[in-house]
Amino acid sequence: MKKSDFHFDLPPELIAQEPLAERSASRLLVVPPEAPPYADRHVRDLPEYLRAGDLLVFNDTRVIPARLFGTKDTGGRVEILLERLVGGHEVLAQVGASKSPKPGGRITLDEGTAIEVLGREGEFYRLRFLTEEPLEKLLLRAGRMPLPPYIQREAGQADLERYQTLFARHTGAVAAPTAGLHFDQPLLAALEARGVQFGHVTLHVGAGTFQPMRVDSIHEHVMHSEWLNVGAGLCQQVARTRAAGGRVVAVGTTVVRALETAARGGELKPYAGDTNIFIFPGHHIRTVDALVTNFHLPESTLMMLVSAFAGRERVLAAYAHAVREKYRFFSYGDAMLLFPEAAA
Template identity: 40%
Template sequence: MKISDYSFDLPKEQIAQYPPEERGTANLMVIDRLDGSIEHKNMQNFTDYIDDNTVVVFNNSRVRKARLFATTDDSGGKVEFFMLSKTEKNQWEVMVSKAKKQVVGRSYTFEGGAKGRITRIISTNHRIVEFDTDINDDYLDQYAHIPLPPYIKRGDDNADSERYQTVFSKEIGSCAAPTASLHFTQDILDKIKEKGADIAFVTLHVGLGTFAPVRTEYLDDHDMHYEDFYISDESATIIENAKKAGKKILAVGTTSVRTLESSWVDGKLLRGTRSTNLFIKPGYEFKVVDRMFTNFHTPESTLLVLVSTFATKTLIDKAYKEAVDSDYMFFSYGDAMLIM
């Protein structure tokens, strides 16, 4: 199939620029894969679809405040650095703006007074920067900015520090939020447990590749990016026992889906830290996930392909058209979908 088959028209005013005023109040579209029905609900209705025959799986990765600004020591120009990963003590791999000017040896003064200089060029806009102090997550929490997606056309504000994180975020390392989980409040989590359902957590650190466009005409020619994930023995045991008992595995977000599907071997989940470049596309047979909770995704994206593979392209096309016609909000801060 072609990636152009996964396009749709979306008015720009339906691209959510801010989260709902109150977490847990977004629109919820519920679609049934068996009969093709579509219901319009609210996030407060989510637990109506949960019972003691369900395990809900969340991604507990936490977004790193990764956008850090600096001035060049020679000219005073402003440069933006995206902190990708710490390579060794006081050194980070970064993406950098105005890349042609950022050459080996150039030095900068960062927010908070830290000093740094480029020691190596990795690729067109990737560099290694060596700092005069330890740039850790405490420093980034104080001086860096939340990396909002490119389709949110504004700078981050104080509210994003909370709203672009899940209420259960724990393991720092994502470049973007596992956005389906942004809809869940502690109250909703408590109600899930009250219904007798189990909750399990996995960790997949969302990489910048999640925003990378598919540049090939055909899906089979696309090289999927790698992302690191972790599954604990506790979570694996909960999910394995549920599958043996015939319970439903409801994965919250495409990151949870890819984590589970990448790890299922001979009726068991692989434990520990691994990486995946699994591209779920037509022809894929799901081994673990029975139900999916997700946001509304960007046109011609691997995420939309994944959801369309799970629910059939015909049904997702119908659901997306109905969402547009019903003034749903789309993408990271937008509304949600539950696929039964």
């Protein structure tokens, strides 16, 4: 299987550059278990497709203002994109500069904080912030929100709130779990009134989620690692939901990756640590009964995960419909509600 098997043509004007004013006003393409027709709805209509006793699982990671700008001790300009917080005042980061920084070198941020370059770890640099100020507080003051590369504008003040889910609690992501961006308080209240339950996992999304696949055969691709936590409470919620006949509905591909990682031994168990799980057709997704997800980049690992869940041809046909109907694509775009194909 090749990455070109997941290609589709996308007019550039369909790539959303701004979020809608109302989160749940985004469109929702419902792909039913049986053959089309599809339903062209809005995210606010989601309660109509769920039942009392269903469990919606969200990713409660919180995006950090991970873009920083500064100057090397040699005078060259530097752009830093944090990949993950390692602990204390150390981070792994991508560093953009005309010449690669060397271990022991210093970078001074535009706001004045000094950073020491500790060394290289694969494609990332290990950096230490030379300050006693809590790192999260410093980033809120000195960093910018790391909007995806296909958004052709600088992050503004509004993105600090809008590129964050309402249930973001655990700091560490450098990209939003974008399916969760569609949920606002009125929608959450409507779902609760419907009898839908809520659960949470944490997966700190890394910048690697935007990196293109560099090999043609998907079997040769190695995923970047991300940290996740699936707690005992969530595992118990899933077990109770399934025992009562309810469905587990993942809000976003990161939730699927987290649950499938935690279920690698055959059953869902608590797990905290790194994952580089790569889900593509041939992988049987056992932990999820339905999926709310945004529209993803052509030939991306996210397209492959969605295809593993709902079938490659079904997904590509749904994407073709979305293009014809001018849905908005990617992080600030519209969403899909996918069900697995009905058994013949």
